[in-house]
Structures are given as structure tokens and as C-alpha cells.
Amino acid sequence: MRDGVLLMIPGPVEVSPAVAEAAAAPPPSHLAPDFIADFGAALADMRTVWGASGDAQPVVVPGSGTLAMELALTNLLSPGDRAVVVVTGYFGDRMIEMLRRRGVEVTAVRCGAGEIPPLAEVARALEQASPKALFATHVDTSTGVRVDVEALAGLARAHEVLSVFDGVCSVGGERFEMSAWGADVMLTASQKALGVPPGLALLVVGPRALQARETLAVPPPLSIDVEAWGPIFQAYEAGTGRYFSTPATSLVRALRASLREIVTEGVERRIGRHQQVAEGFRAAWREMGLALLPANGAFAADTLSAVRFPEGIGPELVGAIRDQGVVVAGGLYPGLERTYFRVGHMGPVVGWPEALERTVRAVGNGLLALGHTVDVDGAVAAAEPHFRA
Numbered sequence: 001m002r003d004g005v006l007l008m009i010p011g012p013v014e015v016s017p018a019v020a021e022a023a024a025a026p027p028p029s030h031l032a033p034d035f036i037a038d039f040g041a042a043l044a045d046m047r048t049v050w051g052a053s054g055d056a057q058p059v060v061v062p063g064s065g066t067l068a069m070e071l072a073l074t075n076l077l078s079p080g081d082r083a084v085v086v087v088t089g090y091f092g093d094r095m096i097e098m099l100r101r102r103g104v105e106v107t108a109v110r111c112g113a114g115e116i117p118p119l120a121e122v123a124r125a126l127e128q129a130s131p132k133a134l135f136a137t138h139v140d141t142s143t144g145v146r147v148d149v150e151a152l153a154g155l156a157r158a159h160e161v162l163s164v165f166d167g168v169c170s171v172g173g174e175r176f177e178m179s180a181w182g183a184d185v186m187l188t189a190s191q192k193a194l195g196v197p198p199g200l201a202l203l204v205v206g207p208r209a210l211q212a213r214e215t216l217a218v219p220p221p222l223s224i225d226v227e228a229w230g231p232i233f234q235a236y237e238a239g240t241g242r243y244f245s246t247p248a249t250s251l252v253r254a255l256r257a258s259l260r261e262i263v264t265e266g267v268e269r270r271i272g273r274h275q276q277v278a279e280g281f282r283a284a285w286r287e288m289g290l291a292l293l294p295a296n297g298a299f300a301a302d303t304l305s306a307v308r309f310p311e312g313i314g315p316e317l318v319g320a321i322r323d324q325g326v327v328v329a330g331g332l333y334p335g336l337e338r339t340y341f342r343v344g345h346m347g348p349v350v351g352w353p354e355a356l357e358r359t360v361r362a363v364g365n366g367l368l369a370l371g372h373t374v375d376v377d378g379a380v381a382a383a384e385p386h387f388r389a
């Protein structure tokens, strides 16, 4: 953790000492033997974290979560294809914008802020549009809402539609079983629950999606073509490097360090810890009389909290919390930006109870500084048993 401020936004997040060290070391050659070993191990560990089978292809390219979204859709869909998008916030709308730019015909399934659309509505859209692919955001970072990926993937399968999930705010922090649930693509970025600095786009592409790329009418841009990159990743996993375009070697090293920590702890345990910590934060918010943006606790994400400002308080709270040494984020949902704030609780910080308590205290003291009465010690006491579980 850095001295001074604690970074508790929904990405980038605090990274572990081993990850920081790997990222800061002099950049290795992409063909150095120890780099080849690290990259190969990272790709193999991705399958474990994603719950993916051996015939799924892990993909790691330099870039952002947004690039990962673009990579997914341009490798699956050509202009004129149809897609259904479940929109639970800001990032679903971004997916629609990208699909439209690709010339894809989009049917959106929408809901109110903090809600999720009923499954029956998604089923109806699949029946009416008969699309090639279904897209959904696992955790929409603008609302803190989590959709039921298992149910959506099952629904897509039943309709013989490919399913693609934006897991930028979920992979490594929320339960996901790629092959057991029959999902076709799960994408993320390095700087969220995986606990790596920003700069890597990461996906696991299942066998049906790989087949869709093979038969695609209009190929994707070369720099994000799964067919161009596939043999490279396969070479790294086989222990021999191969060049197509330079990997972000320092970040791949950092990824390797992070995935090692996650797999060593155990994916299930790591996910369970996110759940515990989220319960702790929810207990703290309750104790302080703060309401969540998600309309129902059953679909409130475990990786972040989207918390409504109490009566008489506005976005100035974010600055007041910052004055307490903790950085949180403002709202992001169009039209509601000034009504709530967001606290990220994902990555290695879920194992650092002091940092979590410090965050609760900073929010409470920030509220006090603005003249809003809350019981800060009570909130910490409510959260602490979850943080230390």
C-alpha cells in the first residue's frame, strides 16, 4: 500500500507488494526464458480463475477494459449481424455504442437505475431478435448491480446464442464458472478485482466463440485478432516465445504475480472474502443510515458499493472523504451522477482489514465533517467482524 492515501475507487485498485515489485522491475524481453515461463503460467492460471476448460483460449493484450470489449465483439460479429444487450448501466450503453459502430443491429433490454431486467424479458428479446450473441455486464460499475450470469448464459445456450460478459468489475471478485455455466466469452481488465496496474485487456474465449471467429465474414482489426494472437499464447503456454506484437512485459509479470496469489489462496476463498467484505461494508452503510443504489441486496455487487448521499449531502462528500486520506469515486450513471458515491472493495485489499476499517472510518468522518451526524464507531463495529472473518 502507498504511504498516505488509500485508493478505494472501483479501479485502479491497491496492488499487493509482490505485484508492485513485479511491475516496477526493469522490463524483461518478451523472449527472455523467465518471461516466457511467467507468461505461460499466467495464461494457465487464467483458466483456473475463470473456471474455463482446456479448449478455451486465454487472451492477454496491451489495453484497457474498453479494448477488451471491442476485441470480444469484433471477433464474434460482422456488420449486419444482430445482438441483444442487457443494459444495467453506463457500460452496457458503451457496449451498444461499440456494436453500432461495427454495424451490428442491436436490441437493448433495459431497466431502471439500480434494477435488473427480468429474465423473461431477455428471453423474449432473444426470441424476437434471434441474434448471434447476447451481451451483459456482470457487475455494472456505474450502479453496483450484479446480473445473474449463470442464468443468462443458460438462456443464451438454450437459444443457441453466444454469450459475452463484461467482467471488468467482477473477474476475481465475483463467482463465475465459465465452462460449467456455458458462457462463451468473459472479459476483464487488469486494474480491477485482479489487482494489477492498468494496461492489460484480458479475456477467455470459449470453443464456440473461437469457431465463430473462424467463420466471421469481416475480420477484426489485426492488433486485436484472436486468430493472430492465438498461436502466440499457445507458444507461450508450450514454453517457447513467439512474436506477433510486443506484449506489455512488465504488466504480464505483475499479472503473473497476482494470479499466483489468487490461485495459491484458492479462487473460491478469494471470492468468499470479497463476499464477506461486501457484507461488512453493507453493515457499515446500514449503521450509518446510508442506502445502496441497487434496489435489492440480492443483486448488489460484492466488488463495490454504490451508496446514495444522505439528505442534505452531495458530491462534496467525496472530497471530505479524501481529506480523511481515502480516495473514493463519484457517481457515473447518466443523470444520477450527483446523487451517490462509489467505494471499490476488490483485489488484495479484501485481505487487509485495517485498510477496510480505515475506509469506513473515513466515510463516517467525512460525513461528520459536513455536519451529518453518524455513529462512526458503531459502523466500524458492525463491519469489523466481516472484515476479519
Ligand SMILES: *Cc1c(COP(=O)(O)O)cnc(C)c1O
Pocket (backbone or CB within 6 Å): 011, 063, 064, 065, 066, 067, 091, 137, 139, 140, 141, 166, 167, 168, 169, 189
Ligand atoms: C472499468 C470498466 C470498464 C472499462 O474499463 P477501462 O479499462 O476503463 O476501459 C468496462 N466495463 C466495466 C464493467 C468496468 O467496470
